Amino acid sequence: GAVVSQHPSRVICKSGTSVKIECRSLDFQATTMFWYRQFPKQSLMLMATSNEGSKATYEQGVEKDKFLINHASLTLSTLTVTSAHPEDSSFYICSARGRSGGVGANTQYFGPGTRLTVL
Amino acid sequence: SQKIEQNSEALNIQEGKTATLTCNYTNYSPAYLQWYRQDPGRGPVFLLLIRENEKEKRKERLKVTFDTTLKQSLFHITASQPADSATYLCALEGTNAGKSTFGDGTTLTVKP
Numbered sequence: 001g002a003v004v005s006q007h008p009s010r011v012i013c014k015s016g017t018s019v020k021i022e023c024r025s026l027d028f029q030a031t032t033m034f035w036y037r038q039f040p041k042q043s044l045m046l047m048a049t050s051n052e053g054s055k056a057t058y059e060q061g062v063e064k065d066k067f068l069i070n071h072a073s074l075t076l077s078t079l080t081v082t083s084a085h086p087e088d089s090s091f092y093i094c095s096a097r098g099r100s101g102g103v104g105a106n107t108q109y110f111g112p113g114t115r116l117t118v119l
Numbered sequence: 120s121q122k123i124e125q126n127s128e129a130l131n132i133q134e135g136k137t138a139t140l141t142c143n144y145t146n147y148s149p150a151y152l153q154w155y156r157q158d159p160g161r162g163p164v165f166l167l168l169i170r171e172n173e174k175e176k177r178k179e180r181l182k183v184t185f186d187t188t189l190k191q192s193l194f195h196i197t198a199s200q201p202a203d204s205a206t207y208l209c210a211l212e213g214t215n216a217g218k219s220t221f222g223d224g225t226t227l228t229v230k231p
Contacts (some may be wrong), residue, residue: 002165004162006162028225034218042223043208043221043222043224044163044208044221045221046218049217049218091160093162093163093226095162095163095185106151106212107153107165107168108153108165108210108219109165110155110162110163110164110165112161112162113160113161113162117161
């Protein structure tokens with residue numbers, strides 16, 4: 001149980017285009033989803049926290065207009081990188097947490113990650 | 120400010136030995152502490168969770184200890200195998216934080 005998928009696994013795009021990444025909890029309801037980015041040989045950097053049906057909470061220094069997050073249902077959250085530039089190239093990882101007392105509670109279950117390369 | 124430190128960026132051990140990884144924290148009162156494994160190019164995989172009122176937890180060859188007085192957790196892998204080679208992350212979460220703070224990780228290499 002507690003499986004999280006991410007799509008696409010890898011994307012290459014031109015500078016100025018927008019890229020959407022999907023994160024799905026496959027076998028549990030995710031009341032909270034988190035979006036991270038990770039640079040080579042560095043740890044996870046939390047970008048934002050999203051709760052189903054409400055606006056995402058962004059960490060300091062993360063541009064909310066550039067990284068649009070939508071948590072439309074209990075199993076799906078999307079991250080859209082708008083007007084991507086080469087400096088946005090990174091490894092983006094989502095995680096999901098289930099309802100208190102239910103499957104996936106108290107622990108974050110991570111997706112496999114999306115490698116974004118902006119040319 | 121809250122700080123999490125994991126011992127040395129890299130740890131090299133011989134197959135069959137016990138690997139011990141350390142996670143120290145300051146300015147934090149975590150309700151939970153978690154250990155994850157991350158392979159290159161992949162998302163972290165949850166291994167173990169230990170609560171503030173628990174001293175030790177085991178799962179197969181893995182053992183985690185949690186000392187809230189020392190503000191430290193130790194993560195042990197016994198009878199280590201080359202397949203255990205990966206980066207191991209510790210993460211802390213407060214009672215109402217809703218989000219975890221991750222350490223930078225320790226890269227373990229088990230040599231045959």
